[in-house]
Amino acid sequence: MRHVRYSLWAAALAAGFLVTGCSLVTAAPGSEQQAAVPIAAARGAAIIESSLTSMTKRLHTYQIKAEETLVSGTHASVVNYFGSFSLPDSLNLNETLAGVNYTIVQLGSRAYIGDGGVYSATRPIPVLTPWTGLARLLAAHPPTSVAQLPDQTILSWICNVYQFTEPVPFGWLGLSSTRLSPGLPKEALYTVWIDRQDNDLRQLEIQSTTGISGIGTVAMTAVQTYDAFNAPVHVSLPKSIA
Amino acid sequence: MRRTVLRKPWALTVLCVLYAIWLILFDQLVLTAWTLQYSYWGVLGILVVGTLLYVVFPRAERKRVLLFTGFCLLIGIGLSTVLFQPLIWRVLDYIVFVALALGLGTLVLQLPAVRVVAVVVGLTAFEIWVPFSDMPLVSAFSIDADVHPIAQPSLWTQVPAVALEPMGKGFPRTIVTLAQATPTPRDSSLEAISLARQGLDLTAPATVHTLLNNSLAVVALSGHATGFSLTRATPGQMARVPVTQLGLTNFPLQTAYLTHGSSEYRLYEADTTSPATLLSMLLQPETLPLSTALLEEKSLQRSRASFASATGRTVPMSGSVSGWSLKGGVLTGHVFGHVVSVATKGVVVLGLAHLLPVRANELPQVVVEGNNLIQIVEPSATGGRVVATLRGSYRHPLTGAVSFADLMGNGVDDLLLDSSPAQIVSLSATGQIVVLWVSPDPNFTFLAVYPQSQGDLLIANAPATLSTSSAVYLGGYVYRNHALQRAFRAYRDNLVQVTTIAHPGSKRPDLLAVADGNPSVLLLTPTVFPWLTLVDVLFGIVLLTGFVRQRQGGLRRASR
Numbered sequence: 001m002r003h004v005r006y007s008l009w010a011a012a013l014a015a016g017f018l019v020t021g022c023s024l025v026t027a028a029p030g031s032e033q034q035a036a037v038p039i040a041a042a043r044g045a046a047i048i049e050s051s052l053t054s055m056t057k058r059l060h061t062y063q064i065k066a067e068e069t070l071v072s073g074t075h076a077s078v079v080n081y082f083g084s085f086s087l088p089d090s091l092n093l094n095e096t097l098a099g100v101n102y103t104i105v106q107l108g109s110r111a112y113i114g115d116g117g118v119y120s121a122t123r124p125i126p127v128l129t130p131w132t133g134l135a136r137l138l139a140a141h142p143p144t145s146v147a148q149l150p151d152q153t154i155l156s157w158i159c160n161v162y163q164f165t166e167p168v169p170f171g172w173l174g175l176s177s178t179r180l181s182p183g184l185p186k187e188a189l190y191t192v193w194i195d196r197q198d199n200d201l202r203q204l205e206i207q208s209t210t211g212i213s214g215i216g217t218v219a220m221t222a223v224q225t226y227d228a229f230n231a232p233v234h235v236s237l238p239k240s241i242a
Numbered sequence: 243m244r245r246t247v248l249r250k251p252w253a254l255t256v257l258c259v260l261y262a263i264w265l266i267l268f269d270q271l272v273l274t275a276w277t278l279q280y281s282y283w284g285v286l287g288i289l290v291v292g293t294l295l296y297v298v299f300p301r302a303e304r305k306r307v308l309l310f311t312g313f314c315l316l317i318g319i320g321l322s323t324v325l326f327q328p329l330i331w332r333v334l335d336y337i338v339f340v341a342l343a344l345g346l347g348t349l350v351l352q353l354p355a356v357r358v359v360a361v362v363v364g365l366t367a368f369e370i371w372v373p374f375s376d377m378p379l380v381s382a383f384s385i386d387a388d389v390h391p392i393a394q395p396s397l398w399t400q401v402p403a404v405a406l407e408p409m410g411k412g413f414p415r416t417i418v419t420l421a422q423a424t425p426t427p428r429d430s431s432l433e434a435i436s437l438a439r440q441g442l443d444l445t446a447p448a449t450v451h452t453l454l455n456n457s458l459a460v461v462a463l464s465g466h467a468t469g470f471s472l473t474r475a476t477p478g479q480m481a482r483v484p485v486t487q488l489g490l491t492n493f494p495l496q497t498a499y500l501t502h503g504s505s506e507y508r509l510y511e512a513d514t515t516s517p518a519t520l521l522s523m524l525l526q527p528e529t530l531p532l533s534t535a536l537l538e539e540k541s542l543q544r545s546r547a548s549f550a551s552a553t554g555r556t557v558p559m560s561g562s563v564s565g566w567s568l569k570g571g572v573l574t575g576h577v578f579g580h581v582v583s584v585a586t587k588g589v590v591v592l593g594l595a596h597l598l599p600v601r602a603n604e605l606p607q608v609v610v611e612g613n614n615l616i617q618i619v620e621p622s623a624t625g626g627r628v629v630a631t632l633r634g635s636y637r638h639p640l641t642g643a644v645s646f647a648d649l650m651g652n653g654v655d656d657l658l659l660d661s662s663p664a665q666i667v668s669l670s671a672t673g674q675i676v677v678l679w680v681s682p683d684p685n686f687t688f689l690a691v692y693p694q695s696q697g698d699l700l701i702a703n704a705p706a707t708l709s710t711s712s713a714v715y716l717g718g719y720v721y722r723n724h725a726l727q728r729a730f731r732a733y734r735d736n737l738v739q740v741t742t743i744a745h746p747g748s749k750r751p752d753l754l755a756v757a758d759g760n761p762s763v764l765l766l767t768p769t770v771f772p773w774l775t776l777v778d779v780l781f782g783i784v785l786l787t788g789f790v791r792q793r794q795g796g797l798r799r800a801s802r
Contacts, residue, residue, distance in 0.1 A: 137528035188531040189636040207636040208531030211589040211613030219639035
């Protein structure tokens with residue numbers, strides 16, 4: 001019995017030291033997650049193009065929620081977007097940039113930016129359908145390989161996830177690749193989430209990095225989520241302008 | 243045994259007070275300060291130790307130990323809310339609280355009133371020093387902080403602080419950072435002229451006025467024999483501040499502009515482009531990577547022009563580090579009097595470090611960063627070569643936040659990469675890059691390196707991950723047995739910049755930090771008092787008491 005008491009006492013002392021004095025290495029929750037292994041999707045490009053074509057033909061309104069993050073060193077800059085579009089040329093959107101909330105309203109060829117209730121005219125945004133440009137890119141530079149990642153649920157939609165890299169089309173911005181800084185991105189990684197049920201594009205992620213002279217790598221990630229397809233959208237100019 | 247000092251009522255009262263304090267301290271430290279994060283281990287540890295404490299006492303006394311432990315916790319947590327009420331409520335609440343504690347202690351636990359009062363007074367005194375609800379002060383057990391408050395606008399989420407490298411060897415003694423201070427009228431007029439010179443569309447008086455009110459004074463925090471002082475940054479100091487460190491708080495979405503009036507430098511930010519243009523860029527994913535890259539270049543060029551105008555010096559496109567500079571991907575420097583040029587893919591020189599064993603090359607290697615890659619260049623008198631290249635991925639890019647640490651104290655440095663997740667990589671003698679450690683937490687960030695002869699102490703921001711709290715912890719770690727072993731951990735508001743700094747009043751370097759959420763500059767000194775040992779010793783005393791009580795019970799039974 002005495003041995004049991006001595007053992008108990010020693011165990012308690014050891015436990016105290018273990019808990020208080022030693023460094024228990026604990027893993028953060030989620031650290032055990034395995035990285036998704038992409039598999040080659042032979043028909044991936046065709047499925048994506050079919051989805052983008054369908055979106056172009058079928059949609060006349062939609063809603064967007066997007067976030068663009070730019071990281072350089074330990075600094076991160078974020079810009080958030082949330083708004084509705086009435087195609088082909090109207091939108092009503094909130095944009096948060098550096099903690100300041102802006103409202104962007106566009107009705108036909110008239111566009112305004114609101115800051116604290118004060119609106120000023122701006123140039124209208126020419127393209128309101130991200131999938132149009134993506135389809136153009138895919139047509140001009142068909143990806144050499146498309147990878148399929150495990151299915152994911154975006155909001156309530158179960159989606160097939162495809163990933164591919166595309167070269168950066170310098171000429172499309174009127175630039176010549178030979179005369180540009182060496183650190184500019186040569187290619188970007190695109191990830192698309194396509195609704196398994198109705199083949200709609202539900203989410204798009206664009207990732208790229210740039211080497212800026214004197215700074216180093218700046219990493220860009222933009223995620224856009226689309227929903228409320230063809231739901232009623234009413235866009236009107238603010239009273240102060242109308 | 244009957245005459246043992248532990249049988250004396252006053253001794254038992256002292257023991258009860260010590261036990262109560264130890265209990266609160268133990269719970270606080272296990273739950274907040276010592277564990278790597280809010281930890282299941284901490285909760286489990288309290289349960290295990292509590293159970294063992296309960297078991298080690300004689301069966302007849304277990305109930306009283308358990309009740310007294312619960313009583314102490316109740317009083318400790320209750321005091322944490324009572325002690326920090328507004329003054330009048332604090333007094334009233336405290337009186338009511340002591341009355342309730344007396345009732346509970348004497349009637350339910352049947353403790354002498356004097357003992358209950360002693361416990362309450364003891365815990366009160368302790369919690370005034372270390373409030374149970376106030377986690378920042380828990381850091382008193384591992385790090386001392388000398389706080390220098392500075393006013394910063396709440397909108398600025400990332401305040402830069404630049405440690406000025408000393409001219410000779412040693413640690414920096416000055417950091418340049420930003421503080422909110424009203425501009426003088428004279429400076430206002432100069433700033434308006436400066437803005438007009440830059441050709442910006444900011445000449446409207448209202449716009450200039452708004453920008454001035456939102457601008458920040460550039461200040462220097464310098465160490466002196468008597469402490470630290472905050473002054474306006476001087477032209478001499480500003481000549482050593484790289485634009486890429488002070489002007490990138492919200493890069494590239496906002497561009498930082500520096501102006502110099504008669505007595506001060508001021509920095510303000512303006513959107514690099516209009517929100518509508520950013521939206522237009524977003525809606526064209528095919529050109530978004532390129533248009534964003536061009537925006538980054540545009541922002542940096544504007545900042546450079548502004549810094550050059552304000553400081554009257556040429557701001558090079560690429561910074562020079564220890565005599566090494568990059569231009570068009572060619573790294574140029576001096577080795578034994580010879581000019582050496584090496585072709586790399588780098589765009590910035592990160593630094594010089596002894597990454598290879600000294601016996602392999604006595605010269606330090608030059609580390610450069612390019613587009614999502616890091617290259618290590620081994621210079622020699624006849625030229626030099628790129629010995630290793632580390633590439634990032636889109637998912638885990640390398641973003642320039644790199645520091646060097648001598649982890650083992652053997653004179654060989656390793657690379658600390660603040661990628662997400664953070665990593666430590668080493669360069670083998672054959673030029674292979676070996677990953678030594680990868681953070682299990684994607685938000686773990688290396689902040690500074692604190693030199694120690696037996697292996698550098700790595701200072702890091704470790705976020706709380708069990709809860710959804712945004713709280714982050716200042717942690718000190720050493721690399722042992724292929725893992726980071728925690729040397730200390732203290733709660734602090736988000737520290738945006740920590741640097742090792744020489745403090746004339748101290749024999750060893752201290753840590754100087756700029757806090758984000760709590761606008762202040764902190765001088766952090768690792769505490770030398772062995773608090774961990776003290777708590778362990780107290781734990782041993784409590785267990786010894788239980789053991790003695792068991793022995794007394796056994797002797798009594800034997801004597802019957």
